[in-house]
Structures are given as C-alpha cells and as structure tokens.
Amino acid sequence: MTELAVISGGLREPSSTRLLAERLEASVRKELGTLDIAAGSSFVELRPLGHPIIDAMITGFAAPALEEAFETVAEADGVIAVTPAFNASFSGLFKSFFDVLPEETLSDMPVLIGATGGTERHSLVLEHALRPMFSYLHAIVSPRGVYAATEDFGAPAQEGSALGRRITAAAADYARLVQGCGSHQRRDAFTEELTSMEQLLGGSDGESRR
Amino acid sequence: MTDMQWGIFTVGDVTRDPTTGRTPSEAERIQDTVTIARKVEEVGLDVFATGEHHNPPFVPSSPTTLLGHIAALTERIILSTSTTLITTNDPVKIAEDFSVLQHLSAGRTDVMLGRGNTGPVYPWFGQDIRQALPLSVEHYGLLRRLWREEVVDWEGKLRSPLQGFTLAPRPLDGVPPFVWHASIRTPEVAELAAYYGDGFFANHIFWPSSHTQKMVELYRRRFAHYGHGTPTEAIVGLGGQVFMRRNSQDAVDEFRPYFDNAPVYGHGPSLEEFTSMTPLTVGSPAQVIEKTLGFRDYVGDYQRQLFLIDHAGLPLKTVLEQLDLLGEEVVPVLRKEFAIGRPAGVPAAPTHQSLLRARAASEAATPDATPTEGLTKQ
Numbered sequence: 001m002t003e004l005a006v007i008s009g010g011l012r013e014p015s016s017t018r019l020l021a022e023r024l025e026a027s028v029r030k031e032l033g034t035l036d037i038a039a040g041s042s043f044v045e046l047r048p049l050g051h052p053i054i055d056a057m058i059t060g061f062a063a064p065a066l067e068e069a070f071e072t073v074a075e076a077d078g079v080i081a082v083t084p085a086f087n088a089s090f091s092g093l094f095k096s097f098f099d100v101l102p103e104e105t106l107s108d109m110p111v112l113i114g115a116t117g118g119t120e121r122h123s124l125v126l127e128h129a130l131r132p133m134f135s136y137l138h139a140i141v142s143p144r145g146v147y148a149a150t151e152d153f154g155a156p157a158q159e160g161s162a163l164g165r166r167i168t169a170a171a172a173d174y175a176r177l178v179q180g181c182g183s184h185q186r187r188d189a190f191t192e193e194l195t196s197m198e199q200l201l202g203g204s205d206g207e208s209r210r
Numbered sequence: 211m212t213d214m215q216w217g218i219f220t221v222g223d224v225t226r227d228p229t230t231g232r233t234p235s236e237a238e239r240i241q242d243t244v245t246i247a248r249k250v251e252e253v254g255l256d257v258f259a260t261g262e263h264h265n266p267p268f269v270p271s272s273p274t275t276l277l278g279h280i281a282a283l284t285e286r287i288i289l290s291t292s293t294t295l296i297t298t299n300d301p302v303k304i305a306e307d308f309s310v311l312q313h314l315s316a317g318r319t320d321v322m323l324g325r326g327n328t329g330p331v332y333p334w335f336g337q338d339i340r341q342a343l344p345l346s347v348e349h350y351g352l353l354r355r356l357w358r359e360e361v362v363d364w365e366g367k368l369r370s371p372l373q374g375f376t377l378a379p380r381p382l383d384g385v386p387p388f389v390w391h392a393s394i395r396t397p398e399v400a401e402l403a404a405y406y407g408d409g410f411f412a413n414h415i416f417w418p419s420s421h422t423q424k425m426v427e428l429y430r431r432r433f434a435h436y437g438h439g440t441p442t443e444a445i446v447g448l449g450g451q452v453f454m455r456r457n458s459q460d461a462v463d464e465f466r467p468y469f470d471n472a473p474v475y476g477h478g479p480s481l482e483e484f485t486s487m488t489p490l491t492v493g494s495p496a497q498v499i500e501k502t503l504g505f506r507d508y509v510g511d512y513q514r515q516l517f518l519i520d521h522a523g524l525p526l527k528t529v530l531e532q533l534d535l536l537g538e539e540v541v542p543v544l545r546k547e548f549a550i551g552r553p554a555g556v557p558a559a560p561t562h563q564s565l566l567r568a569r570a571a572s573e574a575a576t577p578d579a580t581p582t583e584g585l586t587k588q
C-alpha cells in the first residue's frame with residue numbers, strides 16, 4: 001500500500017487550500033489506480049498545529065499532536081503539500097511546519113506542490129518559494145505543481161475545467177513519480193549518528209577501554 | 211553514602227527576576243552560587259554541579275575555580291560539573307584542573323563531559339564547531355590517557371602531539387575522577403559513555419521523557435555490548451527540575467511568572483503543558499516525590515539525580531527554601547523509596563572511595579597487575 005501524506009496550510013474555514021489539497025489527493029489516487037497502485041492517505045491540517053509549531057520552535061521539541069503529524073509525514077511514501085499564498089510566498093505557518101519537521105524527513109520523498117491565492121498573478125509562488133524549499137530539503141519535487149486562484153474556484157469544478165485539467169495533468173506526473181520512487185525508505189538520523197560514532201570510536205587509537 | 215546520589219545542578223544564569231524587575235550583579239550571582247552549594251551540604255544532599263558557559267548572561271566560565279573554593283567551604287558533598295566542554299577545552303588543561311581539584315577536595319570530585327552547543331564558543335577557544343564530534347572523541351581519548359598513564363606519547367589530528375608528557379599532579383591515589391557523559395538527545399554521547407564504560411547523564415529537563423528513555427536504553431544496551439557488564443550495571447544519572455511549596459497551588463502561582471519568562475522555554479507552552487510533557491514538577495513535596503519515583507519506570511534503577519532549582523531569576527531566598535524542602539521532606543523519602551525493590555545487581559553511585567575499592571579488588575584478582583591503572587601499556 002502506498003501511503004500519501006497531504007499537508008494543508010489553509011487558515012480559513014472552509015479553506016480553499018484544503019479544497020485544492022483534497023482534489024489533488026483524489027486525482028493522485030485515481031492516477032495511481034490506473035497504474036495498479038493502491039494508495040491510502042492521511043491529512044495533516046496545519047491550522048490546529050499552529051500553537052504546537054511555534055512552541056516547538058521555542059522549546060526544541062514537539063508536543064504529542066505535532067509529533068503525530070511528523071510521524072504521518074515520515075511514514076509516507078509521498079507528500080502532497082499545499083499552502084495559501086501570503087505576501088507572494090508560502091504562508092509563515094506552512095514554512096514553520098517544515099522548519100520544525102525533523103531533518104531528513106523529506107529526503108528522497110516525492111512531493112507534489114500546490115498553492116491557492118487571491119490573484120492568479122502570484123502563481124509563480126510554486127516555482128519561486130515552494131520548489132526551492134523542497135529541493136533544499138532533498139525532496140523529489142514533481143515537475144508540475146498546481147496553483148488555484150479565487151477565480152479558478154469560481155469556475156465549475158468539473159473535469160473539463162481549466163483547474164480540473166491542471167490537477168489531472170499534475171496528478172498523472174506525480175503518480176508516475178511515486179511509482180518510480182517505490183516505497184519510501186525512512187531515514188533514521190538516530191541510527192545514522194550512532195553508526196558514525198561507532199566508526200569514529202573504532203578508528204581511535206586502540207587504547208584499552210576498561 | 212547511599213546507593214543513589216542526590217543533588218542539584220546550576221546553569222549559572224544571571225536572569226532578571228520578572229516579579230521585581232531586579233537583575234543580580236555577576237558578583238552577587240557568584241556569591242549566591244557558593245551559598246547554594248554550602249546549603250546543599252547543610253541540608254544533607256550529596257552533589258553540587260555547575261555548568262560551564264563562556265558568554266553573558268552566565269557566570270561559570272571557570273568551574274574548577276568555583277568548585278575549588280566550594281571544596282574549601284564544605285566537607286562532604288561531591289563537586290561536579292554540568293558540563294565541562296570536552297570540545298573547546300584542551301584535554302591537558304582539563305586533566306590538570308581536575309587533578310588539582312581532586313587533591314584539594316580529598317577525592318570529592320567527578321566530572322561530567324559535554325559537547326556544548328553554543329556555536330560561537332568554538333572559535334573563542336581556537337576550535338571549529340564542525341569538528342565537534344571528532345573533537346569529543348579525540349580529546350576524551352587523550353584525557354583518559356593523561357589520567358591513566360605516567361608518560362604519554364600521543365599524536366592526533368586536532369591537537370599538537372605530546373611527547374613524554376607527564377600530568378602533574380597525578381590523580382589523587384592514582385585514581386582518575388569518575389566521568390559522566392551528558393547529553394540531551396545525541397546518541398553519539400551515549401555511545402561514547404558506553405564504549406568506555408563511563409557514566410551517562412541524561413539532561414532530561416526541558417525535553418519529553420521519551421527522549422531520555424531512548425537515550426538511556428541505548429546507553430545501557432551499548433554498555434553491555436562493549437563488555438562492561440549487564441545493562442542494569444551501567445551508571446545512569448538524570449536531571450530534573452522542581453519548584454515546591456507546601457501547598458501545590460501556591461507553588462504554581464509563585465513559579466508561573468518565572469516559568470513564563472524563563473530563558474530556554476519561556477513564552478512558549480503553558481506551565482501546565484510543559485509540566486505534562488517534561489519532567490518539570492511544580493507543586494507540593496509529595497508531588498515531587500511521586501513524579502521523581504516515576505523516573506525509574508522508564509530509565510531503570512539509576513545512580514544520580516540532580517535537580518535544577520536556581521534559574522530563571524528565582525531569588526536566593528527562594529532557592530534556599532527549595533533546598534530546605536528537598537533536604538527535609540523530599541530526598542529522605544526518595545532515598546527510602548528508591549532503596550525498596552532496587553535489584554541487587556544495580557551498582558551504587560561511584561565515589562572516589564568506591565573506585566579505590568574496585569581497583570584494590572581487581573589488583574587482588576590479578577596479582578601481577580601493574581601497581582596503578584595509570585601504567586596500562588599501549
């Protein structure tokens with residue numbers, strides 16, 4: 001079973017970001033289905049994690065609810081990440097989540113990026129903000145992201161709409177990427193650090209330890 | 211001394227008291243620290259440990275100077291650090307400083323080593339934080355030899371070589387101070403402690419107990435792996451953080467402004483959230499006893515418990531009252547309770563005397579062993 005983690009950073013209720021995330025998720029599962037890949041998905045909604053995210057920045061550790069969200073992402077084989085555009089970038093909350101997410105969690109992770117905004121003139125937020133951040137985090141970012149402006153949501157939500165077509169095309173790309181990547185090997189920093197220490201000690205000058 | 215050692219560890223922060231707006235001077239903070247250490251002895255606790263910091267608002271930049279002074283004013287307590295920076299201090303200087311302290315304190319000295327996580331400190335001492343890990347390993351390897359071998363020829367990668375170097379003074383009775391390695395959540399430190407069969411001190415405070423559990427479990431397992439004994443024979447210490455009043459609501463009300471404005475965790479989670487997620491206990495002595503007894507449920511029976519009680523701008527008078535409560539009501543109960551059901555194989559906390567006895571025992575077992583451990587051949 002391929003597991004998808006869907007991260008949605010919308011703040012309003014109802015949230016257009018969540019709406020886009022859901023449509024991406026449904027479309028990706030459908031495309032994976034045509035590749036004979038069964039997929040499950042879990043949503044990580046950032047709004048209720050707002051306080052824990054800031055607390056984690058201050059204290060350096062995650063409260064249980066946030067820890068659970070980290071686990072969901074770490075256990076996934078693919079991530080769909082959608083943010084509202086705020087001031088021509090991702091929202092601060094969205095960025096903050098990835099600032100506190102344990103290092104290496106997204107290494108080699110196929111990621112589909114999406115954003116919503118008030119104006120379609122800000123669609124490059126995908127290329128100028130989201131893509132570089134995920135590349136930096138060593139994720140494998142799917143070639144096509146989806147940006148939905150208020151106008152897009154105004155249009156009828158059927159398959160044939162412009163937004164619908166963009167979603168389908170992005171989901172098809174992403175499904176092939178997920179297929180190609182296979183199941184995600186979770187990086188375990190704890191074990192990696194331990195191994196490097198073992199090597200370092202093994203390489204020390206052989207003095208009696210007792 | 212009993213099987214478990216009880217004491218306090220101080221960070222040595224100079225912090226404004228948020229309830230009065232008053233910030234103590236550095237001179238005051240240092241004198242207060244001495245008063246606190248003497249009180250540790252007076253109320254019957256076992257250990258006083260000081261941090262090492264090299265920037266304001268902290269005062270303990272020279273721990274062995276402070277501990278040497280306290281050694282002269284006390285008779286019984288063990289003086290330790292929390293922690294001595296193994297990365298930025300030169301191992302030769304650490305060996306010298308602690309040898310002298312051992313002699314001055316008649317063996318009431320041990321040392322807790324840590325890596326230090328304040329980046330800017332490294333260049334102040336000519337080091338590079340990117341080398342933190344190799345520095346810890348190399349420096350500690352050398353430190354051990356300085357304390358154990360009469361004449362040291364040494365060559366490493368990160369420090370100039372030594373030729374025919376002899377540490378002066380030699381450690382008291384030829385027995386080096388017991389070494390603890392301290393960490394919050396870096397597995398490397400647990401591994402280093404396990405490799406050498408030294409003690410492992412989990413900072414414990416400010417973090418969820420799950421981190422501590424994982425680290426101690428790792429240390430115990432690796433201690434056994436390296437052939438130093440069973441996992442229960444490993445030597446474990448824990449930090450803790452308490453604030454007490456007889457009436458638990460009074461403790462919460464009084465501590466809250468200090469909590470809310472504290473360095474490290476202030477302006478973050480609420481006091482209630484933080485106490486539920488970390489070992490911090492704010493309440494009555496009975497609540498502190500209960501929470502502390504719970505520690506062994508996730509680390510096993512252990513050897514040393516140190517509390518942080520003097521940070522975040524708490525005034526001296528309040529800190530001394532905390533020590534009265536610890537000494538009169540909390541620690542005596544904990545000593546008794548921890549003794550109940552403590553398995554026979556769990557070692558007592560190491561002291562200079564116990565290390566001397568252990569050495570005598572091992573010499574008796576192997577008659578032609580060299581007279582001191584110090585002469586182990588390469």
Ligand SMILES: Cc1cc2nc3c(=O)[nH]c(=O)nc-3n(C[C@H](O)[C@H](O)[C@H](O)COP(=O)(O)O)c2cc1C
Pocket residue numbers: 009010011012013014015016017018084085086087088089116117118119120122
């Ligand atoms: C502080 C703030 C800044 C915003 N900046 C932009 C912007 O620069 N470009 C844009 O297209 N929309 C901007 N918007 C509009 C949001 O991106 C848009 O309303 C989004 O769809 C809200 O998502 P939600 O319904 O999931 O909360 C901004 C909204 C807020 C609250």
